[in-house]
Amino acid sequence: MRTSVTLIALAVSAFASHAALAQPVRATCESKRADISRDIEHAKAKGQVSRVQGLEKALRENQAHCSDAKLEREHAARIAEQEKKVERRQRDLDDAREKGKASKIADREAKLTKEKAELEKLHKGAL
Numbered sequence: 001m002r003t004s005v006t007l008i009a010l011a012v013s014a015f016a017s018h019a020a021l022a023q024p025v026r027a028t029c030e031s032k033r034a035d036i037s038r039d040i041e042h043a044k045a046k047g048q049v050s051r052v053q054g055l056e057k058a059l060r061e062n063q064a065h066c067s068d069a070k071l072e073r074e075h076a077a078r079i080a081e082q083e084k085k086v087e088r089r090q091r092d093l094d095d096a097r098e099k100g101k102a103s104k105i106a107d108r109e110a111k112l113t114k115e116k117a118e119l120e121k122l123h124k125g126a127l
Helices: 002-024 029-045 049-065 069-099 102-123
Strands: none
Touching: 029 049, 069 102
């Protein structure tokens, strides 16, 4: 049982670190505009008229309302929320350890590992 928990934790950790490397370090309004513009070109090439219209609206919204400071505040809020989730999972794990149920402990450890990996990803700047 302990081996499977360790393997799950390693898999979650490896996936999270790979995902963090694949993400941009910091998204800016300009990088978001570039992504939307690229998507518009792809949709045009495929003849997806409705998708092009939706993306063009998203681009206008980005140009009108996006600010890098707002993105930073939103990112900080996501980090704070994730920290709360980690704390809650840690309390759940502590409770399971007090009760001594191995199956519950393993489950809580896996969930805590997942939440910690997500928090680490956020701290590295992936939006």
